[in-house]
Amino acid sequence: MTAEFIGLLVLYLAVLLAIAPLLGRYIRIAMENGQSRLTAWGRPLERGIYRLGGIDPQAEMGWKRYALAVLAFNIVGVVVVYTLQRAQGVLPLNPAAMGPVSPDSALNTAISFVTNTNWQGYGGEATMSYLTQMLALTVQNFVSAATGISVLFALIRGLARHGSATVGNFWTDMVRCTLYVLLPLSFVLALALVSQGVIQNFSPYQDVQTVEALHYDQPRVDAQGQPVLDAKGQPVTDPAVTSTQTLAMGPVASQEAIKLLGTNGGGFFNANSAHPFENPTPLANFLEMLAILAIPAALCFSFGEMAGSRRQGMAILAAMTVLFAVFAIGTAYFEQQANPMAAQAGVDSAVTAFSPGGNMEGKETRFGIAATSLFATITTAASCGAVNGMHDSLNAIGGLPPMLLMQLGEVVFGGVGSGLYGMLAFAILGVFIAGLMIGRTPEYLGKKIEAYDMKMVSIVILATPLLVLGGTALAVSVSAGQAGVLNPGIHGFSEILYALSSAANNNGSAFAGLSANTPFYNVLLGIAMWFGRFAVIVAVLAMAGSLAAKRRLPAGAGSMPTTGPLFVVLLIGAVLLVGALTYVPALALGPVAEHLQP
Numbered sequence: 058m059t060a061e062f063i064g065l066l067v068l069y070l071a072v073l074l075a076i077a078p079l080l081g082r083y084i085r086i087a088m089e090n091g092q093s094r095l096t097a098w099g100r101p102l103e104r105g106i107y108r109l110g111g112i113d114p115q116a117e118m119g120w121k122r123y124a125l126a127v128l129a130f131n132i133v134g135v136v137v138v139y140t141l142q143r144a145q146g147v148l149p150l151n152p153a154a155m156g157p158v159s160p161d162s163a164l165n166t167a168i169s170f171v172t173n174t175n176w177q178g179y180g181g182e183a184t185m186s187y188l189t190q191m192l193a194l195t196v197q198n199f200v201s202a203a204t205g206i207s208v209l210f211a212l213i214r215g216l217a218r219h220g221s222a223t224v225g226n227f228w229t230d231m232v233r234c235t236l237y238v239l240l241p242l243s244f245v246l247a248l249a250l251v252s253q254g255v256i257q258n259f260s261p262y263q264d265v266q267t268v269e270a271l272h273y274d275q276p277r278v279d280a281q282g283q284p285v286l287d288a289k290g291q292p293v294t295d296p297a298v299t300s301t302q303t304l305a306m307g308p309v310a311s312q313e314a315i316k317l318l319g320t321n322g323g324g325f326f327n328a329n330s331a332h333p334f335e336n337p338t339p340l341a342n343f344l345e346m347l348a349i350l351a352i353p354a355a356l357c358f359s360f361g362e363m364a365g366s367r368r369q370g371m372a373i374l375a376a377m378t379v380l381f382a383v384f385a386i387g388t389a390y391f392e393q394q395a396n397p398m399a400a401q402a403g404v405d406s407a408v409t410a411f412s413p414g415g416n417m418e419g420k421e422t423r424f425g426i427a428a429t430s431l432f433a434t435i436t437t438a439a440s441c442g443a444v445n446g447m448h449d450s451l452n453a454i455g456g457l458p459p460m461l462l463m464q465l466g467e468v469v470f471g472g473v474g475s476g477l478y479g480m481l482a483f484a485i486l487g488v489f490i491a492g493l494m495i496g497r498t499p500e501y502l503g504k505k506i507e508a509y510d511m512k513m514v515s516i517v518i519l520a521t522p523l524l525v526l527g528g529t530a531l532a533v534s535v536s537a538g539q540a541g542v543l544n545p546g547i548h549g550f551s552e553i554l555y556a557l558s559s560a561a562n563n564n565g566s567a568f569a570g571l572s573a574n575t576p577f578y579n580v581l582l583g584i585a586m587w588f589g590r591f592a593v594i595v596a597v598l599a600m601a602g603s604l605a606a607k608r609r610l611p612a613g614a615g616s617m618p619t620t621g622p623l624f625v626v627l628l629i630g631a632v633l634l635v636g637a638l639t640y641v642p643a644l645a646l647g648p649v650a651e652h653l654q655p
Contacts, residue, residue, distance in 0.1 A: 062389045062427040069431065070378065072347060073354055077374070078367075080351060081358025087237035088210050088230065089363070096237050106232050117223035120602025123211055124595050126227040127204060131171050131591070134197060138167035141193040142185075151186035152261035153305075158184060165579035170194050172590035173201035173472055175316070175323030175442050175565040176582060178574035182305035182326050187259060194323060195312045199243075202319030203234040205474030208594050209356065212478050213363045215601030216502045219609040224601045238352075239319060246348055247314040253344075254337035257310040262303050270300045309334055317348035320472040322442025322565040330432070330445040331421050342424055342445060346432055349439045353377075353470040356477050364502055368620035373480055376628040380469045381438050384458040389430035391455035392416050419450025430455075437462040440472030442565025449552065449568040453652035456568070457644065460555050463562045465636035466521060472563060475590075478597050480628075482517040484619070485510065485600075487631040491617050500616055503609040510603055516596035522639045524561035524585045529554050529643065537577035544570045547654060551647035556582065561589035 086093045096103075107114055118126065141148070142163040146156045158166065162179055169176040170193070179185070185194070207230035214224050251257055274294035277285040285293045309325045313335055316323055330336040330345060354374060361370025393415040415426045424432070429446040436443050437459035448459060462469055468479040485499075489506050492499030499506040532538030532553045542549035552571040559566055560582040567573070573582065618624060 059389075059393060059427065061425075062386075062393075062430065065427050065431055066382065066385055066389075069343070069346060070382070073350055074374075074378075076347075076351060077354040078358050080355035081370070082362065084206075084238055084352070084355055085359040085362050088206075088233050088359070096233075099236050103232055103236055106236075107229075110228065112226075112228045112232075114226060114229040117226050119222055120211070120215075120224050120598045120605075123224055123227050124598045127208065127594060127598070128591060130200075130227070130231070131204065134171040134200065135164075135167045138170055138193040138197060139163050141189050142166060145186045145189045148186065148188050150188035150191075150259065152259075153186070155184060155186045155189075161576045161579040162574055165583045167193075168583040168586050169565065170197035170321070170323060171201055172563050172586045173205060173319070173321060173440070173475070174560060174563040174586045174590070175321045176560055176567070176586065177323055177327075177565070178579060178582075180327035181324060182307070187307050190312060190325060191308060195315060198312065198315040198319050198321040198323070199235050199239050200231065202239060202315070202321065202473045203231050204594075205472055205478075206234045206238070206352075206356070207231055207474070208597055209360075209474035209478045210363075212481060212597055212601040212604075213360050215604035216481075216504065217363050217365070218605045219503075219607060221605040222602075224598070224605055239315060242318050242352075243311070243314040246318060246344065247310040249344055250310045250313055250341055253341035254333075255310040255313055255341065256306060256334045257308055258306055259308065260306040262305050264301045264303050267300055267302050270298050272296065272298050305334075313345075314348070317345050317441065317443060318352060318473075320349060320353065320439045320441040320476075322436065322444075324443065330443045331447070333423075336445055339424065339428070342428055342432070345443070345445075346435050349435050349441045349443065350470050352473045353439055353476045356474065360477060360481075366620065369502065372620045372624055373477070373484065373628070376625045376632070377468075377470050377476075377480065379625070380465075380629060380632065381434065384438065384462055384469070385431055385434040388434050388451075388455055388458045389427060391452050391457075392426050392430045394452065394455075416450075416452050416455065419447030421446060433459050434462070436566060437564060438467075438469040438471070440467040440476060440562065440564050442559065444566055447569060448555070448566055449570045453548075453551075453648050456551070456555075457648040459566070460551075460558055460648065461637060461640070461644070463558045463564045464522075464525065464640045465632055466518065467562045467564060468632060468636070475563065475593075479517065479593070480632075482514045482597070482600075483631045483635070484628055485514050486518065486635065487624070487627045488617055488619065489514075490631065491627060500610060501619060503612065504604050504607045505610065507603075510600055513596045513600040513603070517593050517600075518635060520592045520596070521561045521589050524589050525554070525557045525640075526643060528557040528561065528581055528585050532557070532578075532581065535577075537575070538581075541572040541575055541578055542570075543572060547647065547651040551651060554643055554647050557585055560585040563590050 087096055142158040207227055210230055211224040275297035277293045277295050279285055287293050312325050326332040326335055336342055357370040357374035361367035420429045424445055432445045466479045468476055470476050471479055485501050485506055488501045489499040552568040555568040556571050556573055
């Protein structure tokens, strides 16, 4: 382990944990107290939105009505995003004259952005117009993130209230989260990124002169524009030369900011945060990494304050931080080992000062192994999916920590809102197991954990493994799934497993060697994304309604404390034993087998 990585990790965690308490308090105030002086600037706009939408902010909802509002809002979102993609060819702000997106890709993308997954089976700069990027994708980056935070606050109210039939008002939560939290933070981050060189414009794509001419083979096409094939059925090519390069332009910084703060991950460009127009400098890279975990870490403090004790949130945050540090160190350690194939060929992979003896394949030399390994861990821990290097190029075991972080349920920080409500489900599971061990009715924050609650926890924890493992089994069993595998064998299986893990857990990153932009994978991954998001949300809201209706019990001599080291260890154990062991056979067939093969 290099001192460079350890220093970067310590600096990152120090800055993150320094800003999290203040941001967490602000989020709690913004979501729960619309009359605070901190939110005075937005009150007229908030009231105007309520009047325009016919919303009564004082009318609270039971969990079923809250869940119906969530589902209805997001179904409408899918329809809008799908329609904009299909119609973009005749809509304005399309200087590159992008045509309509294919039906299956448009549906997959609509579900992807609505579910906060941002899985991208397309190249952004070659597929989406400026209008689609802004009105369809960027808008969903805001409201999908706000949906996750709103559901979390409904669950927190369920834990904090007693004898209540309601868990809040979804529309009020959505408005306050978007207006007071996501918009101002995104505005500040976008300005910071622009200062580092991230572009923000509506210019047409620019043709620039290259330093030297590029010689390449160009496919020959017939009068109908179809490729010409030779006697063996192979494409016929002709030599060509060019001395110009087309540079994509667009409103990048505004999408980049919310892509990170909302743990969305969808890049304006196909190369995502490895593209210099999205992530131009080491400082921009650090700010982007910080933005990904800022809100998930802060929400732990919001939870603690609403639960009546900051130590409750700090215990959850401690468990997340320990797990994150272990996975980050594991990723960096294995990436700093030489690529075994290069070693067998006698090739020295130490091509830069950033990577003595390490695996630089698929990494930006601007960032090196340390910053790329940390980014990979952050983005998969946080349900973000943004990347500043290619995960498919990670060493076999180096790619296992990012994959496993998703398979744990995206609870090690996780997505905004979704990570914490997933971790709270594991916390309830942990106290349930502890209660069984000592023969006492389990309690969490003074609420008895009963059979109905555990059924909902089981759905939260087991829904995504069913989607991941079932989807992977289907994909490797049918010809349509096998056709997308460009690397047959063990690594091809890992690519499929990674894709389903990413989709069902709403992450969005990929082992990009899989050709997933096909009708089969667009539909399969779309189903995994939708149910991985909303089956869990409905179960969380049902749990919130059940807990809100319960009376709070006073702590007794047999009550298990949920703020100390023992609880942190119990929580980590529950996450690893239940979350990780589910995937051991699949991981043994993928990354582990690839690492061990001669």
